[in-house]
Amino acid sequence: MTLPGGPVAGVYFDGRSSRDHPATVTLTEQGVTLNVPELGSPRMWPLAEVTVDPAVPGVRRVVKFRDGGRYETADDAAISAWERQVGLNRALTGVRWLESRWAAALGALVLAVAAVAAFVVFGLPVLARQAAAVTPRSVLATFDRETLKVLNTGEYVGPTKLSAARQAQLQAEFRDVAAWAGGGYPYTLLLRDGEPAGTDSGGIGANAFALPGGTVVMTDQIVALASNDRELMGVLAHETGHVTHRHGLAGVYQGLGLTLVSTVITGDLVSATTFAAAVPAALLRGGYSRADETQADEVAGRFMLERYHTTRPLQDILARLEKELGDGKDSRASVFDLLRSHPGTPQRIEHLRAIERAALP
């Protein structure tokens, strides 16, 4: 190899032909002296007319001259020492330093995993909520419209079988809940039959859900399940909680964000690796909606305490819903429990009790 300051052996290309010429360079603080014996006397290039490509592990170092010529050498040590001396490529020399150490690689790995995890667990929900909060009302209305189009196909719900008087009564009570919830949303209550005859899907059964724009759908089956209207108002207050906190929209943003993250990590849009990344994403989405349910329960709890001084009715109907679901279906525990989006009913009931206890003097 070379002594510091001595000539460094390599090869020269003039940039006009593919012919290689043996060459040496002498590196000083002022610049580079290039000596190509086959092409005549040495030439001195000042620093300003020379660029040095940042080092890439195991690849020959390249010094480029302003006239298009280039000098290549395997003597990385000599070029690196000179680079440090004259202060070229500082940033990428740092990167090269990181790349050459296993400890740095391990640190980078830990950092990358921690950063991604922190972003997905803490950053993304915050971002999604912010984005949902600033989304214009017209967009919310579009969501409701499109979802209702799907609902009105008759596959999941049918027209309600409740009497006109009962419907009017529920609508009047809902107006009270809506007025309490506030936020300026155009709240609408849609009463529907959750088990329409003659469909393959079997309907949605005893259920209530809110769309982002303030439309709340409640089925005849849940009305029948309730032993009094306080229970139903608890359920409806819970749904207005989803509306005022914009959970539906935040969920859409979270889904988009997770897709983006897994695309960035795996580097492609559709493949087996993206599919593998989708499983943890689905688990996370379940976690997000658990937090949403808890928040909506808190809204409902506040409403119940203000109106009835107890959260008991909501606890009762939750317990009955759980029993109803448990009756029909296989209740064996399975790995798919992990994928359930709702918190366990016992935890929710306990949470409502805690809200009530905290409110009592």
Next chain:
Amino acid sequence: MTDLPAPLDPADDQTGAPYGRHAGQPLLPAVTDSPAPTPMTVTEYPVSFTGRADEYFRIWIVNVALTIVTLGIYLPWARVRTRQYFYGHAWVDGQNFEYRANPVALLRGYVIVGGLFLGYSLATQFQKYWIAVPLLLIYVGLYPWLVRQSLRFQAANTVHRGLRFGFMGSLRDSYVAYGAANILGSIGGIFALPWAWFMQRRYQLNHLEYGTARGKFRGDVAPFYVIALTAVGVGVGLGIVLLIPLAAVLFGSMNWNPDTFGDGDPTTLIVLFAVAYVAFILLYTVLWQYARAAIMAYVLNHGELGGVIRTRATFRPWTLVWIGVTNTLATVFTLGLATPWAAIRRTKYVLEGIQVRAIAPLDDFAAGASQQPSALGEAATELLDIQVGF
């Protein structure tokens, strides 16, 4: 030829080519019309690849971490560094390749394309079709232009022996090869798609330049049909083999009572669908990789440069498929950590299965006109996952 005093790796010297300035060979002009027949000496230069998985793993993980820490701003530098590593470790006749794209130009392209793509995703999410549809139409309309920009950018930033490659395909030809051919391919399916592949490879090779030397594709359209038919045939065969056990399990789980189908055992059903889904993805991957590998081999076996250089591929397409499938599985099961190993493994197999055969010395090419295309097309193909190379 002149070699360096200290080769980086013994592999550099694996060429076995006669060293010294191609003794005894007349120096031919760089461009001759037809490769002269027998009396010419043919020198074969194997391509070697000296990249190492452990070395590249560290580059990769540092790239990932820096990209995350800088919130994506480092991404172009990471991409350029990765390419520099792969190009720099590819050797022909004792000289390596160089990738010389400017990361700042790429960053500008990434920001523009990324912004438009985000706008499009949000617009479709919120059903704002008056934004989404025009964006999509602009993309479809500009697609051939983007591909041409990308090919120009990739070629102009590839250097070997101090000379740049270049791509001089016209915009009109790009609209034929990537516009009309793709439309016909999507309508005609198996009847037109191989023709579209042929048109695209011919466009890529016939306008490639190395210095003043022009590339040429000597291939024909028929072998592309053979490749497509092979892929479809294997797909149908494997599909049947996979479907039979799946169907058997499905009927077994129904307890011979069709009435309970909907609410039978949901766990079995879900597992079954997951298995079918993974099987479908694997099958799709296998077929697609086979088609790509076979096309790549065919194109390399029929590529010519300046009338004095031909390429030859000795890698086997089905081995490449095997490498592709095992690479995917390794990547999935290591949660992505095997990505660098997989990339090195595949590149090594492909590159070391390529030979360059020349009847003129490789150091006898002259520089062509230099061009400096914008990075927008490259950024678009990279971000939108368009496959333009081979």
